[in-house]
Amino acid sequence: MTTARRRPATELDRVLSPDTPHATALAELLLAMADDEFVIGFSDSEWTGIAPLLEEDVAMSSLAQDELGHAAALYALLAGLTGTTVDAIAYDREPAEYRHCRLLDHGRGDWAMTIARRYLYDSADVVRLEALVAGSWAPLAELVGKLIREERYHRMHAETWLERLARTRGEPRDRLLTALATLSTDAGTVFTPLAAEPALIEAGIMAAPFTTLETEWRASIEPTFAALGLPMPEPVSDPGRGRLDHGDAFRWLWGEFTMVRRADPGASW
Amino acid sequence: MSQGSAPDAAPRLEAWEVFRQEKVGGSMTHAGSVMAPDAVLAAHYAREMFSRRQESIRLWVVRRADVVDLDDADLLQPPLDRSFKKPGGYVMRDKLAAARKQSGQAKPRQRSG
Numbered sequence: 001m002t003t004a005r006r007r008p009a010t011e012l013d014r015v016l017s018p019d020t021p022h023a024t025a026l027a028e029l030l031l032a033m034a035d036d037e038f039v040i041g042f043s044d045s046e047w048t049g050i051a052p053l054l055e056e057d058v059a060m061s062s063l064a065q066d067e068l069g070h071a072a073a074l075y076a077l078l079a080g081l082t083g084t085t086v087d088a089i090a091y092d093r094e095p096a097e098y099r100h101c102r103l104l105d106h107g108r109g110d111w112a113m114t115i116a117r118r119y120l121y122d123s124a125d126v127v128r129l130e131a132l133v134a135g136s137w138a139p140l141a142e143l144v145g146k147l148i149r150e151e152r153y154h155r156m157h158a159e160t161w162l163e164r165l166a167r168t169r170g171e172p173r174d175r176l177l178t179a180l181a182t183l184s185t186d187a188g189t190v191f192t193p194l195a196a197e198p199a200l201i202e203a204g205i206m207a208a209p210f211t212t213l214e215t216e217w218r219a220s221i222e223p224t225f226a227a228l229g230l231p232m233p234e235p236v237s238d239p240g241r242g243r244l245d246h247g248d249a250f251r252w253l254w255g256e257f258t259m260v261r262r263a264d265p266g267a268s269w
Numbered sequence: 270m271s272q273g274s275a276p277d278a279a280p281r282l283e284a285w286e287v288f289r290q291e292k293v294g295g296s297m298t299h300a301g302s303v304m305a306p307d308a309v310l311a312a313h314y315a316r317e318m319f320s321r322r323q324e325s326i327r328l329w330v331v332r333r334a335d336v337v338d339l340d341d342a343d344l345l346q347p348p349l350d351r352s353f354k355k356p357g358g359y360v361m362r363d364k365l366a367a368a369r370k371q372s373g374q375a376k377p378r379q380r381s382g
Contacts, residue, residue, distance in 0.1 A: 055305060
């Protein structure tokens with residue numbers, strides 16, 4: 001790991017180094033969040049050029065870019081804490097080393113699958129972000145404040161599509177129900193407990209443990225699911241491993257997003 | 270289950286016209302159109318097409334079907350001369366010269382300084 005400092009130290013650097021209090025705990029949290037955003041962003045970007053509607057092609061590509069931007073910002077905080085670079089974190093790991101949640105291991109699938117996954121992920125992400133927005137470590141709290149403002153827009157899109165698919169009898173609703181069934185026992189993996197939680201809560205970085213946040217999340221989506229006659233996601237299967245055991249779909253995605261990097265490691269583009 | 274605005278039948282796409290405002294106090298100018306099945310998605314798409322690079326500070330999104338369209342030539346381009354309504358269609362200098370001539374008044378000396 002190299003520490004490349006090409007500019008004078010700023011105020012931010014003083015709180016963004018391996019010497020930052022709780023750096024290890026923050027690193028675990030940031031890696032999980034950043035990997036989540038990176039994987040869903042990359043996955044959804046696969047719709048570019050083939051989305052069902054021209055306007056949706058632009059909208060979905062834009063959403064995917066937003067997620068990748070969020071990932072980059074979170075990786076940047078992590079890079080500061082661990083003394084490495086964003087690219088090294090994003091691209092130089094083996095598939096098993098990524099810490100995104102199992103919900104996002106599923107392939108892009110059809111439009112209903114993408115919408116179902118976006119809805120489940122975005123509704124969970126907002127609960128997680130709300131628990132971090134008033135945290136004691138300023139760089140993360142400030143970033144989370146910005147992410148919440150952008151995520152409002154993502155949720156608007158996911159909600160309107162969920163409703164549209166759920167209310168249209170026949171193929172749209174059937175495909176949505178199939179997608180929700182496939183994702184059901186992985187939906188809550190966004191809230192996989194982290195070893196760092198006690199330290200983060202004690203430090204005032206996180207407002208509540210993930211088990212509490214998962215309960216909040218389920219309560220938040222219940223009215224929508226009830227109104228649309230959709231089955232609620234089931235409890236997570238094997239919750240301790242919710243960010244591990246990434247399968248073939250992710251391995252394929254990893255091959256795609258590391259292809260350029262692996263072609264010439266260390267090159268600048 | 271027919272609550273809200275979403276129908277149970279396959280929704281139809283319709284055209285929405287988008288107007289954008291570049292800066293505070295500027296006029297809403299026509300930017301283009303998007304196809305969408307409802308107002309929520311129309312707003313979403315309008316933002317994507319006409320402000321995803323933060324080029325607008327305000328958007329109006331209107332169903333094309335709600336726009337009152339006027340193209341009646343009798344209304345907009347009626348046949349009788351109306352040039353008097355335009356600047357330059359009623360030349361004061363000529364009217365004033367004719368009035369002075371009629372009343373025998375001389376043109377006042379042009380003031381200097």
